[in-house]
Amino acid sequence: MPLKIVLLGDKDSFNTHIAEEFIDLVKAVQSQGEDIRIILGGGKTPIDVNERIVHYTSNSKVDWSRIVIFFSDERCVPPDHSDSNYKMVRKTLLEPLKIPGKNVFRIEGELGPERAAMKYEKKIARVLGEGLESVFELALLGMGADGHTASLFPGSKAIKETKRFAVPAGKGPEGHERVTLTYPLLNRCKEVWFMIRGKEKQSAVRRLIHGSFNPEKCPAQGISPADGELVYILGDGLNLTSSIS
Numbered sequence: 001m002p003l004k005i006v007l008l009g010d011k012d013s014f015n016t017h018i019a020e021e022f023i024d025l026v027k028a029v030q031s032q033g034e035d036i037r038i039i040l041g042g043g044k045t046p047i048d049v050n051e052r053i054v055h056y057t058s059n060s061k062v063d064w065s066r067i068v069i070f071f072s073d074e075r076c077v078p079p080d081h082s083d084s085n086y087k088m089v090r091k092t093l094l095e096p097l098k099i100p101g102k103n104v105f106r107i108e109g110e111l112g113p114e115r116a117a118m119k120y121e122k123k124i125a126r127v128l129g130e131g132l133e134s135v136f137e138l139a140l141l142g143m144g145a146d147g148h149t150a151s152l153f154p155g156s157k158a159i160k161e162t163k164r165f166a167v168p169a170g171k172g173p174e175g176h177e178r179v180t181l182t183y184p185l186l187n188r189c190k191e192v193w194f195m196i197r198g199k200e201k202q203s204a205v206r207r208l209i210h211g212s213f214n215p216e217k218c219p220a221q222g223i224s225p226a227d228g229e230l231v232y233i234l235g236d237g238l239n240l241t242s243s244i245s
């Protein structure tokens with residue numbers, strides 16, 4: 001898969017670049033008469049990006065009723081809990097853009113990790129078809145300072161999953177049990193964009209780009225879409241130095 005790295009100096013250009021690229025991709029897919037299917041990540045980075053997308057969309061020709069939203073992972077909390085990724089995306093993107101609820105497929109974390117994972121796999125199959133012949137056009141992921149992405153944590157069982165599309169992920173740093181999409185699904189996306197900013201991630205970025213391939217230690221390295229494009233969007237003080245600390 002082709003790898004592209006985009007370096008953006010400050011937070012504003014980071015958020016603007018992603019918002020513009022996102023809207024361009026949605027318009028391009030819609031111009032082919034398709035409903036675009038997108039996987040959104042959680043955490044804090046997407047908050048400002050989503051708000052920039054909303055800001056830019058006022059003069060874009062995007063039909064937000066023709067976008068289908070899935071989630072890369074979720075904490076096992078109710079959907080109105082302050083730690084819920086769904087709640088963050090609902091407040092910063094879904095509600096402002098009036099994306100219809102029927103197009104939004106959240107992970108029902110409140111059911112507990114195993115039941116939520118099983119139910120989510122059924123939702124994925126329903127939307128994408130059992131054979132999964134069609135895939136997601138885009139996954140917008142983040143990366144933690146430990147190299148995790150989605151809720152694929154270093155040394156976890158979830159990174160070894162080769163068949164299931166959604167599995168229990170163990171506990172996240174905030175203490176909640178989690179559910180995560182797995183490499184078999186994430187690596188079937190047509191495009192995967194990593195949105196990474198903040199100096200605290202510099203050593204994880206070095207390992208991601210320059211480290212020997214070891215998804216056990218740096219799960220973000222395990223994301224390599226077989227027939228898709230992988231983009232690392234790095235901003236806010238990150239650089240590409242090769243020395244691994």
Ligand code: 6PG
Nearest residue numbers: 042043044045142143144149150
């Ligand atoms: C989550 C996310 C997770 C996130 C990274 C980066 O549920 O926490 O899906 O993978 O993308 O932890 O988070 P920040 O954007 O907050 O640094």
